[in-house]
Amino acid sequence: MKVALFVPCYIDLIYPEVAIATLELLEKHNIEVVVPLNQTCCGQPTANEGDQKNSAKMEKVFAQNFQDLNVDYIVGPAGSCVKQIKLHFDAIEQTEKVTAMRAKTIELVEFFTDVLKITDFSDLSFPHTVAIHNSCSSIRGLHISSRSEWQEPRFNKTEELLKTIQNINIKHINRPDECCGFGGTFCVTDEAVSAKMGQDKVSDYVGNEIEYVVSPDMSCLMHQKGISDKEKTGLKFLHVAQVLNNGPF
Amino acid sequence: MKKVNIEKNAAAFIYQDDVHVTEHDKNLWNARVKRDKAASEIPEWEELRNLASAIKEHTLTHLDKYIEQFVENAEKRGIKVHFAKDAIEHNAIAYEILSSHNVKNIIKSKSMLQEECGMTPFLEEKGINVLETDLGERIQQLSGQLPSHIVMPAIHQTKEDVAKLFAEKIGTDPNDTDPSSLNTAMRNNARPKFLVADAGMTGGNFAIAETGTFVVCTNEGNADLTASLPPLHIASIGIEKILPKVEDLGVFIRILSRSALGTPATQYTSHFSGPRAGSTMHIILTDNGRSKRLAMDEFWTSLKCIRCGACMNTCPVYRRSSGLAYSATYSGPIGIIIDPTFDPKKYSELPYHSSLCGSCTEVCPVHINIAEQIMDWRKVMMKNKEVDFSRRMAFKAAGVVLSNPKLFRVVEKVAYNAINILPEAITENKTLDPWAAHRKLPDVKKETFRDWYIKNRKSNEQ
Amino acid sequence: MSNKQEFLQSVRESLKKRTKIEYPKIPTYEKENVDLKSLFEINLKLAAVDFYDVSSVEEAQKIMQEKLPDTKVVCSATDEWKGNKDINKIARPQDLADVDLGIFRAEFGVAEMGMVWVTEKSLKVNAIGFLSQHLAVLLDPANITENMHTAYNIPGLFDVNYGCFVMGPSATADIGAVLVRGAQGAKSLTLFFLKK
Numbered sequence: 086m087k088v089a090l091f092v093p094c095y096i097d098l099i100y101p102e103v104a105i106a107t108l109e110l111l112e113k114h115n116i117e118v119v120v121p122l123n124q125t126c127c128g129q130p131t132a133n134e135g136d137q138k139n140s141a142k143m144e145k146v147f148a149q150n151f152q153d154l155n156v157d158y159i160v161g162p163a164g165s166c167v168k169q170i171k172l173h174f175d176a177i178e179q180t181e182k183v184t185a186m187r188a189k190t191i192e193l194v195e196f197f198t199d200v201l202k203i204t205d206f207s208d209l210s211f212p213h214t215v216a217i218h219n220s221c222s223s224i225r226g227l228h229i230s231s232r233s234e235w236q237e238p239r240f241n242k243t244e245e246l247l248k249t250i251q252n253i254n255i256k257h258i259n260r261p262d263e264c265c266g267f268g269g270t271f272c273v274t275d276e277a278v279s280a281k282m283g284q285d286k287v288s289d290y291v292g293n294e295i296e297y298v299v300s301p302d303m304s305c306l307m308h309q310k311g312i313s314d315k316e317k318t319g320l321k322f323l324h325v326a327q328v329l330n331n332g333p334f
Numbered sequence: 335m336k337k338v339n340i341e342k343n344a345a346a347f348i349y350q351d352d353v354h355v356t357e358h359d360k361n362l363w364n365a366r367v368k369r370d371k372a373a374s375e376i377p378e379w380e381e382l383r384n385l386a387s388a389i390k391e392h393t394l395t396h397l398d399k400y401i402e403q404f405v406e407n408a409e410k411r412g413i414k415v416h417f418a419k420d421a422i423e424h425n426a427i428a429y430e431i432l433s434s435h436n437v438k439n440i441i442k443s444k445s446m447l448q449e450e451c452g453m454t455p456f457l458e459e460k461g462i463n464v465l466e467t468d469l470g471e472r473i474q475q476l477s478g479q480l481p482s483h484i485v486m487p488a489i490h491q492t493k494e495d496v497a498k499l500f501a502e503k504i505g506t507d508p509n510d511t512d513p514s515s516l517n518t519a520m521r522n523n524a525r526p527k528f529l530v531a532d533a534g535m536t537g538g539n540f541a542i543a544e545t546g547t548f549v550v551c552t553n554e555g556n557a558d559l560t561a562s563l564p565p566l567h568i569a570s571i572g573i574e575k576i577l578p579k580v581e582d583l584g585v586f587i588r589i590l591s592r593s594a595l596g597t598p599a600t601q602y603t604s605h606f607s608g609p610r611a612g613s614t615m616h617i618i619l620t621d622n623g624r625s626k627r628l629a630m631d632e633f634w635t636s637l638k639c640i641r642c643g644a645c646m647n648t649c650p651v652y653r654r655s656s657g658l659a660y661s662a663t664y665s666g667p668i669g670i671i672i673d674p675t676f677d678p679k680k681y682s683e684l685p686y687h688s689s690l691c692g693s694c695t696e697v698c699p700v701h702i703n704i705a706e707q708i709m710d711w712r713k714v715m716m717k718n719k720e721v722d723f724s725r726r727m728a729f730k731a732a733g734v735v736l737s738n739p740k741l742f743r744v745v746e747k748v749a750y751n752a753i754n755i756l757p758e759a760i761t762e763n764k765t766l767d768p769w770a771a772h773r774k775l776p777d778v779k780k781e782t783f784r785d786w787y788i789k790n791r792k793s794n795e796q
Numbered sequence: 797m798s799n800k801q802e803f804l805q806s807v808r809e810s811l812k813k814r815t816k817i818e819y820p821k822i823p824t825y826e827k828e829n830v831d832l833k834s835l836f837e838i839n840l841k842l843a844a845v846d847f848y849d850v851s852s853v854e855e856a857q858k859i860m861q862e863k864l865p866d867t868k869v870v871c872s873a874t875d876e877w878k879g880n881k882d883i884n885k886i887a888r889p890q891d892l893a894d895v896d897l898g899i900f901r902a903e904f905g906v907a908e909m910g911m912v913w914v915t916e917k918s919l920k921v922n923a924i925g926f927l928s929q930h931l932a933v934l935l936d937p938a939n940i941t942e943n944m945h946t947a948y949n950i951p952g953l954f955d956v957n958y959g960c961f962v963m964g965p966s967a968t969a970d971i972g973a974v975l976v977r978g979a980q981g982a983k984s985l986t987l988f989f990l991k992k
Contacts, residue, residue: 092783092784094742096783097782097783097784098746098749098778098779099776099778099779100779101779101782101785104783104787105783105786108787108791122784122792123739125737125738125739133690133709134712134716135685135709135714135715135716135717137713137716137717138716139737142737145737146738146739221689221691221693225693225695226692233370234370234648234696234697236374236379236380260363262693263650263693264689266689267689268689268691271686271688271689271690273768273769274686275651275689276341276768276769276772277341277345277348278341278348278655278687279689280772280773281348282650282654283772283773307776310774310776311769311772311773311774311775311776312772312773314774315772315774357972364973378823381823384820385820385822388819388820389819389822391817392816392817392818395811396816397807398804398807398808398811401803402804405800417799417800419802419806469971469979469980470968470970473970473971486970486973488971489970489973493971493972493974513971513972513974513976514974517968517976517979518978521980524980525980529890529893545954547954553967553968553969553979554968554980554981555925555926555966555979555980558922558925558960559981562889562921562922562923562925562926563890578819580948580949580953583944583948584824584943584944584945585945587948588944595969598839598908598909598963600963601843601963601964601965601966601967601981602961602962602981603911604958604959604961605953605954605960606957606958607954607955607957607958607959610922611916621803621806625806625807625809625810626810628807628811629809629812631813634810634814
């Protein structure tokens with residue numbers, strides 16, 4: 086199986102260890118991984134603002150990097166970015182190549198549970214109390230977990246991957262799927278509300294004696310960690326790839 | 335009309351003290367939790383939501399036929415039906431009916447439509463006294479504020495706030511903050527006023543075409559008092575409230591209050607099909623932009639709204655802003671997608687007051703795709719340049735950088751250098767960098783993933 | 797004011813853009829083996845209604861006297877129960893403002909909700925249902941329908957000009973989100989299962 090690695094812009098700059106962990110994790114499972122080196126951004130920041138004109142510029146670059154690759158999947162360790170590609174990404178012409186590229190883009194957790202069907206990580210040990218944070222994009226866009234608003238069977242794909250790890254103590258916080266307030270540009274344009282949402286989320290972790298927050302979405306964690314560090318709570322934040330790959334931390 | 339600065343209003347609500355935003359958030363989250371519990375007790379819950387959505391979409395796409403049927407059946411039963419194309423006509427008709435009956439004092443139950451039309455200030459200016467009978471609306475009337483939530487109009491006020499208000503306005507003890515006792519005080523204060531009212535005005539939750547009946551749901555019984563005492567009853571009803579058949583109510587009554595407050599139904603579900611013996615009944619059927627919205631491809635389904643407030647209860651942004659921040663009749667997620675149709679300039683910021691979490695879409699009992707419509711409004715605002723110049727320029731810059739790989743690499747390096755060279759006094763300055771008001775800056779790395787990959791892997795490739 | 801045709805024309809113009817959507821079939825969601833009276837009683841309790849099985853009006857009157865010993869003005873809309881204020885003799889609905897205890901016989905109950913259906917027929921003067929400080933309601937236990945769907949399917953439901961599903965005494969949570977009983981309407985509602 087051959088896949089392309091989609092490296093979200095902020096992961097390239099701020100959390101390269103997440104991309105390294107993702108790459109290594111895939112390779113450990115005998116997947117051949119190619120990394121287009123001219124990729125920049127999926128266009129989500131401007132798309133969320135309703136700016137189709139500027140989103141189109143980024144979408145064009147993304148398509149140039151990915152649409153011609155001869156790969157089975159395009160794997161991204163980021164729920165909101167993958168959701169952008171799969172469900173939005175409509176500022177440029179929807180050619181057959183673009184449509185195919187969008188269809189084969191998949192988020193990392195789902196790649197493991199739904200494509201590889203690998204959920205056994207019992208060879209690892211992570212003796213800590215962990216809260217799982219699934220981003221709103223992942224839950225309500227990609228259905229990586231069931232939605233608390235619906236009467237539907239309960240499932241959580243991220244938890245499926247983590248629960249087999251030895252000694253891990255996965256705890257559910259009081260409001261597990263309430264938005265943490267990142268929201269992309271929202272976090273600076275609507276700063277007061279965003280910060281309050283983040284503070285409440287951090288209090289929820291602290292109140293439930295969480296040590297590590299693990300998520301398939303680093304963007305949310307960037308915001309939560311920013312607040313947590315300012316409040317000096319000692320909470321640690323990791324991407325699910327780092328846990329499943331046992332590093333780099 | 336001056337543009338509403340919703341971000342500033344929300345910040346003011348949050349920073350006023352440690353109590354208000356915490357209580358508001360807690361109380362509305364509880365309503366959401368109770369809604370989930372009520373839904374879990376109905377095995378056919380999701381089927382009911384689908385039915386409600388389908389009934390509404392059917393009705394709206396055949397609306398002219400159902401309006402005609404409703405009017406015909408209402409008139410057969412002795413109800414006088416009037417047609418108001420906008421707020422001005424609505425208020426003029428209301429005044430004409432009231433003055434022709436020499437009305438000096440009216441009592442009214444809650445009506446978002448009447449709120450929308452600014453009916454109360456209009457009538458008061460003409461010398462007619464208007465008394466709100468719903469407790470929450472009465473609190474807001476006494477406070478000189480708009481209602482902040484569709485179902486719980488005064489939910490942004492603590493019981494201490496209400497105690498202070500009642501002490502000032504109806505002479506209660508300012509230190510008695512017990513809700514039971516405050517409620518009794520208002521009950522006793524309002525009751526004599528009900529008895530001398532010349533006319534009663536209500537809204538309508540639903541209007542049944544098959545029988546010409548309109549339905550009003552309350553917990554207090556105030557609509558029933560409003561309707562059963564004075565000899566004149568006027569109901570203001572928006573055209574989107576019409577449903578085809580009596581049996582449709584089976585679906586809607588089962589989901590309305592469960593979505594709103596997590597209770598099986600409101601205490602009173604009242605059905606009016608004609609005037610009481612010896613009294614007169616009027617309906618002011620109102621458009622006020624609804625037929626215009628029906629033509630909007632992305633936004634017409636917002637007309638399905640049954641005013642339950644579930645979207646407000648679940649919205650993490652609304653819970654921390656309070657409804658007053660929106661400065662509009664409709665607040666919260668539904669407000670964001672409806673208000674721009676009333677005034678796209680005044681409400682141009684509203685669609686940005688959302689983290690796009692999508693929870694509103696998921697709780698809506700009639701499956702309005704609220705979060706998508708919020709996104710669509712942003713596209714409209716951008717296109718029409720209703721958005722701040724600086725914000726547009728910021729995104730133009732982002733567009734240039736992020737669409738040019740070489741430039742992106744340069745900016746990455748600059749960012750690293752900037753964060754590591756500039757003193758904290760600058761990087762942590764709240765004004766220059768809103769991120770830093772409440773968050774530590776993330777560690778920008780010297781070696782990006784791309785750098786690492788080129789160093790460690792590219793050399794291994796052929 | 798707009799005339800009807802202009803009003804409808806605005807709607808018709810907009811409908812040119814809309815694809816028509818079918819009307820769905822609505823089930824009644826009746827469940828198997830439902831004990832209607834038991835289900836009704838569970839929901840009455842949730843609605844803060846005290847209920848009793850009685851075999852005579854006198855039994856019900858005794859219970860109400862014990863419950864509300866300070867009752868002065870009693871007004872009944874049903875001939876089965878005589879109060880001390882005659883509802884047939886009042887001039888205006890406002891004259892019922894002094895009623896401490898209002899009594900009427902409900903037409904049927906809805907098990908799913910703990911609601912009773914009352915109309916201008918059972919109330920005689922509608923205001924008695926809402927001005928009375930307390931209510932006592934008679935209901936034939938054979939007249940209980942399962943849920944809102946079965947209720948709304950009852951033929952001729954809206955042949956009356958006024959009909960109300962009453963679910964317990966009045967309530968509000970408008971002050972600090974604390975639920976309080978006895979908002980504007982009745983402060984309490986007591987239900988007596990008594991065959992007609």
